[in-house]
Amino acid sequence: IRPLPPAPLVLLWGLAEVALEPYTQAAASLRGSAAPAAVSLLPQLAILQFANGRFPAAERTLAEAFELAEAGGVDNVLAQCWSLRAKIAALHGDSDEVLESADRVLALARPRRAHAVMASAHWHLGFHALSLGDPETAYLRLRTLAQPGHDARHPTYARLAAVDLVEAAVRVGRHDEAAGYYDEVRDWALRSRADWAVAAAYTCRALLSPDDRADRYFQRALAIRRTRHDLNQVRIRLLYGKWLRRARRRADAAEQLRTAAESFEGMGAAQWALLARQELELTGRRAAPVAAHGETSVLTAQEQRVARLAAQGLTNREIGTELFLSPRTVGHHLSRVFGKLGLSGRADLVDVDFDNGMRIVRPR
Numbered sequence: 001i002r003p004l005p006p007a008p009l010v011l012l013w014g015l016a017e018v019a020l021e022p023y024t025q026a027a028a029s030l031r032g033s034a035a036p037a038a039v040s041l042l043p044q045l046a047i048l049q050f051a052n053g054r055f056p057a058a059e060r061t062l063a064e065a066f067e068l069a070e071a072g073g074v075d076n077v078l079a080q081c082w083s084l085r086a087k088i089a090a091l092h093g094d095s096d097e098v099l100e101s102a103d104r105v106l107a108l109a110r111p112r113r114a115h116a117v118m119a120s121a122h123w124h125l126g127f128h129a130l131s132l133g134d135p136e137t138a139y140l141r142l143r144t145l146a147q148p149g150h151d152a153r154h155p156t157y158a159r160l161a162a163v164d165l166v167e168a169a170v171r172v173g174r175h176d177e178a179a180g181y182y183d184e185v186r187d188w189a190l191r192s193r194a195d196w197a198v199a200a201a202y203t204c205r206a207l208l209s210p211d212d213r214a215d216r217y218f219q220r221a222l223a224i225r226r227t228r229h230d231l232n233q234v235r236i237r238l239l240y241g242k243w244l245r246r247a248r249r250r251a252d253a254a255e256q257l258r259t260a261a262e263s264f265e266g267m268g269a270a271q272w273a274l275l276a277r278q279e280l281e282l283t284g285r286r287a288a289p290v291a292a293h294g295e296t297s298v299l300t301a302q303e304q305r306v307a308r309l310a311a312q313g314l315t316n317r318e319i320g321t322e323l324f325l326s327p328r329t330v331g332h333h334l335s336r337v338f339g340k341l342g343l344s345g346r347a348d349l350v351d352v353d354f355d356n357g358m359r360i361v362r363p364r
Contacts, residue, residue, distance in 0.1 A: 058088070
């Protein structure tokens with residue numbers, strides 16, 4: 001098998017969609033092997049699956065990668081696994097897991113001076129802070145990607161995180177720095193012509209533009225062909241909807257914000273969906289009702305894993321060992337599981353049919 005490029009470079013060049021099949025085939029041919037190539041390929045495949053909106057597949061691949069990297073003591077691959085775990089947790093809005101995973105990334109990557117992996121951890125922490133409405137923390141985390149001399153400085157990640165960087169910088173009043181980040185992604189868009197980069201450049205330009213010009217740049221960003229599972233495009237819709245609301249174009253804002261909220265919910269991005277719905281309510285429009293039993297009735301993949309193991313009688317410590325989590329984080333997951341499923345405690349988990357919609361098969 002010919003060597004495949006690292007997944008972040010594939011994303012940078014806008015080739016995530018076309019590269020998914022070669023990576024999937026390579027992983028299939030190596031599956032069951034403990035060879036270094038098999039271990040190192042899996043996190044790369046998971047990154048591409050995530051980028052293509054195949055979130056359950058990404059989590060399954062990540063679990064397999066964790067198992068092989070831990071068994072083989074391959075710390076650099078383990079750091080990549082923790083980084084993707086932080087990204088997925090950031091999407092779900094799980095603060096405890098984001099922080100724990102990022103700490104593990106940095107502990108593994110710093111001694112090896114693995115700048116790319118450190119950069120990825122800082123990006124995920126900044127992305128999560130934005131979802132919590134904390135632009136100051138987001139800015140401090142994200143600026144390290146472009147900060148000379150910092151261990152997390154990395155041009156690839158600074159470009160990939162351009163929209164997050166510019167949004168955070170603008171929101172804390174660092175407009176000159178934001179303009180510099182925009183210049184970087186604009187130049188990359190001109191060089192690569194990658195769809196994501198062109199859309200990102202237009203979005204950054206919109207965030208930096210006076211109100212009479214921002215609208216055209218947001219529209220150009222959304223006109224770039226993207227898949228419906230594209231997280232970046234949904235982020236742009238949220239930013240555009242917020243701008244439209246401030247411009248008092250409430251009907252237009254509601255359209256963008258409702259679409260963003262529904263897309264975030266489909267991705268399991270609960271905190272981002274909440275932000276979109278809060279903005280939607282400020283337009284005076286009602287949010288569409290969430291699917292049966294409400295959005296909180298659906299467990300994330302990690303919550304399902306924790307719940308299944310708890311139903312088998314494992315303690316929090318034993319579950320943590322199995323899933324590479326602290327007992328405290330396992331406890332937080334179980335608390336959310338009980339709330340979402342309406343259970344009174346751990347003993348009720350034996351009544352849950354995990355394979356058929358989380359139905360309670362023997363109600364207490």
